[in-house]
Amino acid sequence: MNRATKKWLFLKVSSVVLVPLMAWFIINLVSVFNKDYIDVVAFFSNQPSKILVSLLMVFAYFFSALSISEIFEDYIQDEKIKNAANKAVNIFAIIMPLITIIIIFNLNT
Amino acid sequence: MENNNPLSPHIQIYRWHISSLVSISHRITGIINIVALTVICFWIASLLLGENSYEFTKVFLNSIFGKFIILSLTWSFSFQMLSEARHLIMDLGYGFELKTTKITGLIVIIGSFVLTVLIYLLGKQFI
Numbered sequence: 001m002n003r004a005t006k007k008w009l010f011l012k013v014s015s016v017v018l019v020p021l022m023a024w025f026i027i028n029l030v031s032v033f034n035k036d037y038i039d040v041v042a043f044f045s046n047q048p049s050k051i052l053v054s055l056l057m058v059f060a061y062f063f064s065a066l067s068i069s070e071i072f073e074d075y076i077q078d079e080k081i082k083n084a085a086n087k088a089v090n091i092f093a094i095i096m097p098l099i100t101i102i103i104i105f106n107l108n109t
Numbered sequence: 110m111e112n113n114n115p116l117s118p119h120i121q122i123y124r125w126h127i128s129s130l131v132s133i134s135h136r137i138t139g140i141i142n143i144v145a146l147t148v149i150c151f152w153i154a155s156l157l158l159g160e161n162s163y164e165f166t167k168v169f170l171n172s173i174f175g176k177f178i179i180l181s182l183t184w185s186f187s188f189q190m191l192s193e194a195r196h197l198i199m200d201l202g203y204g205f206e207l208k209t210t211k212i213t214g215l216i217v218i219i220g221s222f223v224l225t226v227l228i229y230l231l232g233k234q235f236i
Contacts, residue, residue: 012200015193023228026186029149030232033179034171037163041156053153057146064143071136074117100150107156 007066014063021056045107053104057097065093127214134218135192138185145182180229187224191217 001009032043043049068089076082123129155166169175195213198204204213230236 019190019193022186022190026183027228027232030229037160060146067139096150103154
């Protein structure tokens with residue numbers, strides 16, 4: 001399997017996982033965004049939310065990194081700039097969910 | 110080594126169709142969503158600072174502007190979900206006829222607004 005096919009397959013698998021996670025998250029976000037501190041912390045620190053938000057973060061950043069690299073492929077000709085941009089996006093896509101997951105698992109009501 | 114791969118032409122040279130509108134909106138909402146998720150990561154991180162520090166965030170989220178941002182984000186998520194579902198159906202080999210692409214494109218555009226209302230009502234437990 002060549003690199004482009006693998007990338008396409010990863011994009012499709014992550015999008016299949018992401019759609020229901022996004023639906024779940026946005027419904028809950030609407031329900032909780034303007035509530036008190038205690039309610040917001042209670043939402044993020046219950047066990048199903050911890051797992052589902054963590055999964056959402058991992059898949060969303062993974063999917064975005066792949067999609068953004070497609071945009072770079074379309075519009076950046078210089079290989080060096082394209083590689084540097086891809087590396088920056090990949091590092092960001094690892095660090096952000098990682099830090100968020102650590103925070104979520106340290107939240108206590 | 111010099112890369113002579115052709116680049117995509119810039120979007121303004123195309124005549125606008127429903128498919129191109131859905132396609133560019135898919136990319137734009139994708140970028141909006143990841144920026145929003147990053148802001149949400151910071152929002153979650155801010156919870157570690159405690160209840161007193163959260164007061165400003167709560168006031169902001171309860172303002173008209175805060176509610177407008179959440180409503181816009183709901184639309185952006187809705188659009189992305191429907192457009193992604195359309196892509197997945199097309200990946201299975203369906204919906205490539207010109208008429209069908211127009212219809213599914215319209216379903217994504219109109220459906221995103223309907224879904225936004227449904228999600229908002231569901232989230233607020235009105236339904």
